[in-house]
Amino acid sequence: MNPTTALAFAVLALLLTGPVPALLARATWPYRAPGAALVLWQAIAVAAVLSAFSSGLVIASQLLVPGPDGRPTTAPLEEIDALGLPLWIAYVVVFAITLLIGAKLIFSIASVAVRTRRRRSRHRMLVDLLDQGEPHRSRNSNLRVLDTAEPIAYCLPGLRHRVVVSAGTLDNLSREEITAILMHERSHLRSRHDLVIEAFTAVNEAFPKVVRSKSALGSVRLLVELLADDSAVRVTGPTPLARALVACAGSSAPDGALAAGGPHTLTRIQRLSRPGTSIPIALGAYLASVAILVVPTIAVAVPWLVELERLFRG
Numbered sequence: 511m512n513p514t515t516a517l518a519f520a521v522l523a524l525l526l527t528g529p530v531p532a533l534l535a536r537a538t539w540p541y542r543a544p545g546a547a548l549v550l551w552q553a554i555a556v557a558a559v560l561s562a563f564s565s566g567l568v569i570a571s572q573l574l575v576p577g578p579d580g581r582p583t584t585a586p587l588e589e590i591d592a593l594g595l596p597l598w599i600a601y602v603v604v605f606a607i608t609l610l611i612g613a614k615l616i617f618s619i620a621s622v623a624v625r626t627r628r629r630r631s632r633h634r635m636l637v638d639l640l641d642q643g644e645p646h647r648s649r650n651s652n653l654r655v656l657d658t659a660e661p662i663a664y665c666l667p668g669l670r671h672r673v674v675v676s677a678g679t680l681d682n683l684s685r686e687e688i689t690a691i692l693m694h695e696r697s698h699l700r701s702r703h704d705l706v707i708e709a710f711t712a713v714n715e716a717f718p719k720v721v722r723s724k725s726a727l728g729s730v731r732l733l734v735e736l737l738a739d740d741s742a743v744r745v746t747g748p749t750p751l752a753r754a755l756v757a758c759a760g761s762s763a764p765d766g767a768l769a770a771g772g773p774h775t776l777t778r779i780q781r782l783s784r785p786g787t788s789i790p791i792a793l794g795a796y797l798a799s800v801a802i803l804v805v806p807t808i809a810v811a812v813p814w815l816v817e818l819e820r821l822f823r824g
Contacts, residue, residue, distance in 0.1 A: 515568050516564075516565045516566075516568040516569045516604075517565075519561045519562075519564040519565035519568060519806075520561075520562075520565040522557075522561040522806065523558050523561035523562040523565060526554050526555075526557055526558035526561060526802075527558045527562075527717060530554060531551075531554065531725055531726045531729075532725055534547075534550070534551070534554070534725075534729065535725030535726070535728070535729045536725075539788075539791050540729070540733060540736075540795075541736065541777075541781050541784075542784075542785075542787060542788040542791050542792075543787050543788055543791045543792035543795055544733045544736035544737050544740070544787075545737060545787075545792065546791070546792035546793075546794075546795035546796050546799075547733055547795055548706065548730065548733045548734070548737070549795065549796060549799045550795045550796075550798055550799045550802075551710075551726065551729065551730055551733070552706070552709075552799075553798075553799035553800075553802045553803050554726075554802060555709070555710065555713055555726070556803060557802045557803055557806050558713075559615070559713065560806055560807065561806055562608075562611060563608060563611075563612065564806070565608075566604055566605060566607065566608025566609075566611075567605075567608065569601050569604040569605060569608075570601065570604070570605035570608065572601050573598070573601050573602070573605070611716070611717075614716045615712070615713070615716040617716075618712040618713070618715040618716040619709075619712040619716075621712075621715075622708055622711050622712045622715065623708060623712075626704075626708060626765070626766040627668065627766075629764065629765050629766040630666050630667070630668055630766045630767070633666060633764045633766070633767070634666050634668075634670060634672055637654040637656065637666070637672055637674050638654065638672075640654075640656055640657070641654045641655060641656075642655045642656065642657040642677060643655040652671055652672050652673055653672075653673050653674075653675070653692075654672050654673070654674045654675075655674075655675055655676070655677060655680065656674060656675070656676045656677065657676075657677050658676045658677060658678060659676070659677065659678040659681075660676055660678050660760075660761060661676060661678045661679045661682055661683070661757045661758045661761060662674070662675060662676035662678070662679060662758065662761040662762075662763075662769075663675045663676075663679055663691045663692075663694075663695060663754075663758050663761065663769065663770040663771070664695065664761070664763035664764075664767045664768060664769035664770065665695040665696070665698050665699055665767060665768050666766070666767050667698065667699055667702065667703075667704035667766075667767075667768065668704075671699045673692060673695045673696060673699070674767075675688075675691070675692075676761075679691070679757070679758065682757060683753070683754055683757055684750070684753075686746050686750035687746075687750045687751075687753050687754040687757070688754070689745065689746050689750070690742045690743075690745070690746040690750040690751040690754050691742070691751070691754040691755075691758065691770050693741060693742040693745045693746065694738045694739060694741065694742040694751065694754075694770055695738070695768070695770065697737065697738040697741035697742065698734065698738050698768045701734075701737065701738075701741075703734035703737065703738070703768060704766075704768060706730060706734060707727075707730060707731060707734065707768075710726060710727050710730045711727060713726075714726065714727050731774075732774045732777070732778075734768070735768075735772070735774060735778060736778065736781065738768075739751060739755075739778055739781075739782065740786075740787075743782065748782040748783065751782065752779050752782050752783075754770065755770065755771065755775050755778060755779055756775070756779065758770045758771040758775075759771045759772075759775040
């Protein structure tokens with residue numbers, strides 16, 4: 511492998527963190543296949559991270575120059591003699607930046623996970639204290655009712671998950687509409703959509719602002735809502751869910767929760783009147799996901815294996 515390979519991976523990483531997410535965020539076809547589109551978003555994120563690391567590691571591999579015995583050496587003085595001081599410093603700086611990005615990604619993942627779970631834990635204790643539900647309700651029920659007239663519905667994911675609604679939701683919505691909104695929230699809990707959002711939040715925080723996509727996280731949030739909508743529609747049909755979304759459109763939820771309403775309510779309601787999932791679109795998205803992941807992986811693995819074999823054979 512050589513610096514040209516590193517440049518190719520660097521360009522690929524920049525494309526996958528900038529222009530590609532921007533184009534995908536403006537597309538409307540993901541509304542026809544939200545599950546496949548979500549897989550594609552995840553493939554793009556993973557491929558971007560792999561490409562960024564691959565670029566740095568390819569540069570770092572240039573430090574493994576053959577020593578006097580022909581085997582790769584990590585002795586700095588021998589590396590400087592073979593590469594020259596300016597080039598050696600450049601390679602070391604790139605390798606250090608690669609390690610720094612990796613450390614920041616790990617820190618971001620841990621930080622987002624801890625921060626989100628603390629917020630959920632505090633809010634879960636609060637809704638348990640404020641619960642106005644029926645006293646005879648099962649102790650195993652995860653439903654909590656808040657005493658407010660505003661229609662509210664959201665869920666708190668986790669091992670001790672909660673579905674939170676307001677008295678206004680129960681009073682103003684019909685039985686079918688309440689069923690639809692509860693199915694929507696329980697779909698989030700069952701599919702663990704919160705973990706997908708956490709991962710994208712961590713990646714978004716780890717990458718520098720100048721290269722990270724501002725649209726990826728918002729698009730992923732919309733897609734998980736569309737998936738939860740589809741789950742509710744299979745139980746109640748589109749009309750009760752649309753009415754429930756209109757009623758809860760102005761509601762909000764705490765950080766770490768997944769709310770039924772939100773800024774994309776109009777888009778979601780319009781989508782409910784259109785045909786369902788498009789199989790050709792979904793198939794194309796799945797194939798694109800495989801290609802985005804497999805091609806860079808093979809491009810990394812094969813040269814590395816050849817290079818290592820050459821170095822250690824010598």
